Amino acid sequence: MQKILNYIDGSLIAPTSNQYLDNYNPAEGKIYSLIPDSDATDVSKAVDAAKAAFLEWSTMPVEKRSAILLKIADLIDRDFEKLALAESIDNGKPVSQAKSLDIPRAAANIRFYATGAMHAASEAHITGVEAVNYTLRTPIGVAGCISPWNLPLYLFTWKIAPALAAGCTVVAKPSEITPMTAFLLTQLCEEAGLPKGVLNVVHGLGPKVGQAIIEHPDIIAISFTGGTVTGKKIAATAAPMLKKLSLELGGKNPNIIFADCDFELTLSTTISSSFSNQGEICLCGSRIFVERSLFDQFTEEFVKRTKALAIGDPLEPSTRIGALVSEGHMKKVLSYIKLAKQEGGKILTGGKQVAVSGRCAGGYFVEPTVIVGLNHDCRTNQEEIFGPVVTIQPFDTEEEVLGYANSTTYGLSATIWTENLKRAHRISAGVKSGIIWVNCWLFRDLRTPFGGMKQSGIGREGGWDALKFFTETKNVCIKLS
Ligand code: NDP
16 A cells, blocks of 8 residues: 655655554545654654755745746646546545646645745835835744645645745645645655755644644744634644744635626536535635525525536546545534534535445545525534535625624635625625635635634735745844934
8 A cells, every 4th residue: 555755854754653544535435545643753853854954945046946946836737637636536526626726726826936936025214314224034944834634735835835935944744634645746846856854744643743843942933724723722832932823724704695796607606615625615605695685596596506516426527526535524514414403404405425336435425515594693604514515594784794794703705796896895894804705706816815814814824925924024224324
């Protein structure tokens, strides 16, 4: 069986313990590879390598650093099919989605930061005739990057690309549930000529490897994407150590639909924003609020199209809904569907585990599920389910729907559907979310800040913010007279 290896100091090596964890193919419910069960000793070795590599990498001319990163992006493009297949097998997502979203966006992340770093500028302030003040930004040191399982390579590169481009060296941990594409990426890093020790990837469990990264005194900045509970644990460790911290956490995103929307576009995009990646995208809209006069028509057509989504083997090009990432996660999603019924919800479609025949008979498939009849304040509508489950609720006024939208502890993203420009601005200003999409969803311009409000995170990443995050800032004041 294939063994994944750690990438430390430029070499692919076994964990010190020589122990491995099982890696499941969730579409089959079978073990298909082994993951290093690394520990603090491996993290320590990785930090030593990253520290040793820092001087060369951080002082390398930015054009040269950029060229190496661009080469990695080119190699992702070259191995596009192989990476998409690996991502689908590791995660359970349709291979069509890995091809259209995950892998192209992974390459795009690296290209954006590799080129962006070449255009970064510092400010200077002329203090009359007396002084010049300038801002000096230098790479912060060794960065710790921890990523989740839902968009494995996309979010792994989202963390490491700005750190590397800014001149930091990195110790990274992908989710132990989906380590394969990060492993394949390390092989591409070698081929691209990334100097040894610049990127180190330590595979293993969050509480062991992740915690060791957070606790290590020589890791100065932590960039984390994952659940809110984990984010709080990380903050509790890192904050007293005064580490720089960026946390991209969970969401419970509202999708607000007014009667004057472009009906067809709203409907087709809402199917995607509800069920893409089996609903396992932090930006999926799981609470749909529809203006009352459109509610019946929208709900009827939405349910019809949900029923038509092809569930099954992720490797079939026609599949729209693949497997959930693990048996544990499937049980969690099913438990929320049970809770929704207990809370008085009516299931209009879905609600059950799906038995797929053939190769995928043991897989973790759940029907896309649409629920009505619940209030905005019940647990189903307040807690992150992170699966193919949405609720639909009617509203009458803007004020009312803003109250619903803002009623959770989360504030990651929101989607607004209206052809009324003034209303679009009003609602965008009123919704407490870090990312608002009007008449679209998941449209990204990497120059914009990315991240959530409230319990959805701290420290906006994206655009120049992420490059700045990985630098330390000095003001140099030169007296002229
Ligand atoms: P988790 O919080 O469980 O895990 C995220 C990462 O943290 C994994 O690599 C995990 O390792 C690691 N980890 C777990 N415990 C610790 C610890 N004590 N110290 C350090 N690292 C630790 O999230 P999931 O992987 O379940 O991902 C789903 C969550 O991520 C959802 O809540 C989703 O909303 C959120 N998310 C947020 C995004 C955003 O941009 N805001 C984007 C995508 C997802 P291991 O896997 O081994 O446990």
